[in-house]
Amino acid sequence: MIKPLFLAHGSPMMAIEESEYTNFLNSLGNSIKPRAIVVFTAHWTTETLTISASDSIYNTMYDFYGFPEELYKIKYPAKGSSAIAAKIQNKFIKSDIDVKTDLTRGLDHGTWTLLQHLYPKANIPVVQVSINYTLPIEHQIKIGDAIKELANEDILVLGSGNSVHNLRLVDFDSNTIDSWAKEFDDWLIEKIENKDINALSNYRKYAPHANLAVPTAEHLVPLFIALGSSFALTPRVIYRNYQLGNLSYLCFEF
Template identity: 35%
Template sequence: MDGPMRRGYDQLEASLQAVIPSLEQPPKAILVVSAHWEEAVPHVSTHLAPPMLYDYYGFPEHTYHIRYAAPGSPDLGLRVRDLLRAGGMDCREDTQRGFDHGTFSMMQPIRPEADIPIVQLSVLTSFDAAAHIAMGSLLKPLRDEGVLVLGSGLSYHNLRAFGAQGHTASHAFDQWLRDNLAGVEAAPRLAALERWTTAPAALQAHPRPEHLLPLMVIAGAAGQDPCSIQFHQDDFFGGLAVTSFRFG
């Protein structure tokens, strides 16, 4: 989208544009853990040329004709499947799924050239934090193989209390996230994420935690690498505090 509304996302857009230039070299492929794909067991996309999945409603007509033409990577999809299965976690292939908006809206500023292969990975309908951390841990070898692992979600996701209504809850929960992740060693930050429901305003910030779960996978994949803040804004969407984190 463009126009005045877009200006509220300038800081976020700039942080996304900085992702690949900040790496030592561009990734060979990207694995996106998407909050917009929920399955009972992990599913991974293996479409060679993923179509578009417009998984939203009520937006301007042109947003249903957006194209992000990056290729898929069946080989990476199978590698993800094999790593999870080798670790005792079932994983299924999905040969049909296209890019959902959690992927293409994020990837457009990250890589407008759309020339890096992208594979999507689902979160689990169990919403179990430890299972998502374990999933990430099993996928850690991908990082040494030139794969950038991105978690696409939101640190506050209560659509019934969005904008100014969510100010108090989002600031309380977001502060807890920053205190327990940024600059914190791996063991205590993972322990904190496993008990996220005890955090201040946790269930107000995430009545359904699907938008928090990609962070669990990324934290698991990080191993011992340090965590820092990639993006933070206190007045996102009219009053929310939101943060994205970088590991490594």
């Protein structure tokens, strides 16, 4: 069984930097050997859940601007898998989840910046799935639950986002952690470890500083999908750090 993960993708600069976090990703990839990877990425938002269903090599998307030229030269030439995409589509349909497929979209930076460090050879099939961050948290968990059996087929379900993601409040000169960001993550960890689904589903009401930490939900939703796809009795934090004052690199294994 391969347990689902929620990993922070942070800044695109991660792709060309060596850091404590990228070293962690390198080690994590060496310890997990999936036969395929399903990525729910914060950077693909659609009204209807959409699955990349091509067998071709993906284009590498540069869905950002203003970064060093070196970043725009990186390629992550992973292939898709129409067979696994069809398997996922059928599981969603059986769970009454609206879904469609896509044959042309490339890998966005929510996917390839992580996979480049996890699996640098790009030799594992990748199926990228969109999110609709306007849906209730209970529905996000249902999406994950629909595909939880993939863990028994050695398929890694990966949610890519950030628990605290407010680019208006990042501080490029900061060497400290903003207390509000830490307090939000502390609350999130406690509720996840206690499997308090009611509190998590109503995090905007109960979590401290929720509107600061999550001005829009697209970067948090992949966490709830990964949580929903888990069999684990004890979800656990596998990495935690911060950059720019409040950009969270909190990661979970479910």
